[in-house]
Amino acid sequence: MAYKTQIAAAKQGIITDQMSLVAQKENRTPEWIRDNVAKGTIAIPTNIHHSALSAEGIGDGLKIKINVNLGISGDAKNYDLEMNKVKMAIDMGAESIMDLSNYGKTHEFRKKLIDYSPAMIGTVPMYDALGYLEKDLLKMTADDFLSVLEAHAKEGVDFMTIHAGLNRRAVEGFKRSGRRMNIVSRGGSLLFAWMEMTGNENPFFEHYDKVLEILREHDVTISIGDSLRPGCLDDASDAGQIGELIEIGNLTERAWKADVQVLVEGPGHMAIDEIAANMKLQKRLCHNAPFYVLGPLVTDIAPGYDHITSAIGGAIAASSGANFLCYVTPAEHLRLPDLDDVRNGIIATKIAAHAADIANKLPGARTQDNRMADARHKLDWDAMFDAAIDPEKARRYYESTPPAERHTCSMCGKMCAVRTTNKILDGEKVLFCEENGNCDK
Structure with a gap:
């Protein structure tokens, strides 16, 4: 094989098996898929070690995909329950699952997940670092962070959220902004704390070339995390969010040059009238890379119903340029979701994604609606x-x-x-x- 990654193959004019499968699923030609993978406007997250994967494409001109978050925490350590959530998500047609486990040794669960799942698997290595290395945050080094990233890549993770855009310049912009909610990204907050306590630059930014080298070796897609995403309506579209987005745009181009596929992560919480403009701004600043959003949640006052606030924002976002929706459950902001929460979150997000597919006039998007009529x-x-x-x-x-x-x-x-x-x-x-x-x- 002359190429290491999907984007490298596409640049060489090669149609991979994964591209052919995506073309079949999307009612597109393999050549069209290849051309857009080469440009970076479509990503096919597919780690070379994930043999159970049924590849999916994320990007412009494709159906909106949905992601399901799960994983254990210090207060909820039932791996069997999390695996039941995985099985439910796959049965209900979710294309992606993110293991956000942040307690103890998570390797065994993640291995079972990757061996079982035809859906793509994502992680946030920063979450796992504390339990994996059994070190306090202050004592960690840049090499420690990179070692966890490499471990996830070798296990077969298809895409990783890496908060590489939160550099010293972005931190200074955040501090000046006087936010109402400060940083609500878990991974971003940990990196911010480490940077402030040690005085060092973000290791994922400072050693970005090494990060890309590890990802390229295993064909892992980088999902560039938005540490400064708004966590309430008042913080949306502020200087911190936009400043980080500018940094992410530069990191996107560097990844493509290194033959690493890219997803870009976005808000967050945002009023309805700001969503469409934010999607267009992201596409402009990040060179039309596939955009991955959580929500956006269109109001802050609906705990217990945030699957609805998220679906409203998700439908608007996905019909305005977003390509990948992270589900939100009724348990958001309140607890780890149970099976019913997961089910409700998946359905709400699938409705938003399907509504956007119709608005985006994708081939065959109305077929099921016509059957219902x-x-x-x-x-x-x-x-x-x-x-x-x-x-x-x-x-x-x-x-x-x-x-x-x-x-x-x-x-x-x-x-x-x-x-x-x-x-x-x-x-x-x-x-x-x-x-x-x-x-x-």
């Missing part, structure tokens, strides 16, 4: 359930209050508008009294 026209309930994004819930709701007549639902009964119109167009009469047999003579 045709089934509703015929009052074919089984076909409706089959076309639903969550068939189990649709069927359960329908059957929870059974209608007297199978062809209607319990809300409208025989006054169903579709039933009425179908009867008239078929030359039949609509006679509620006679059919019910309880009208006054």
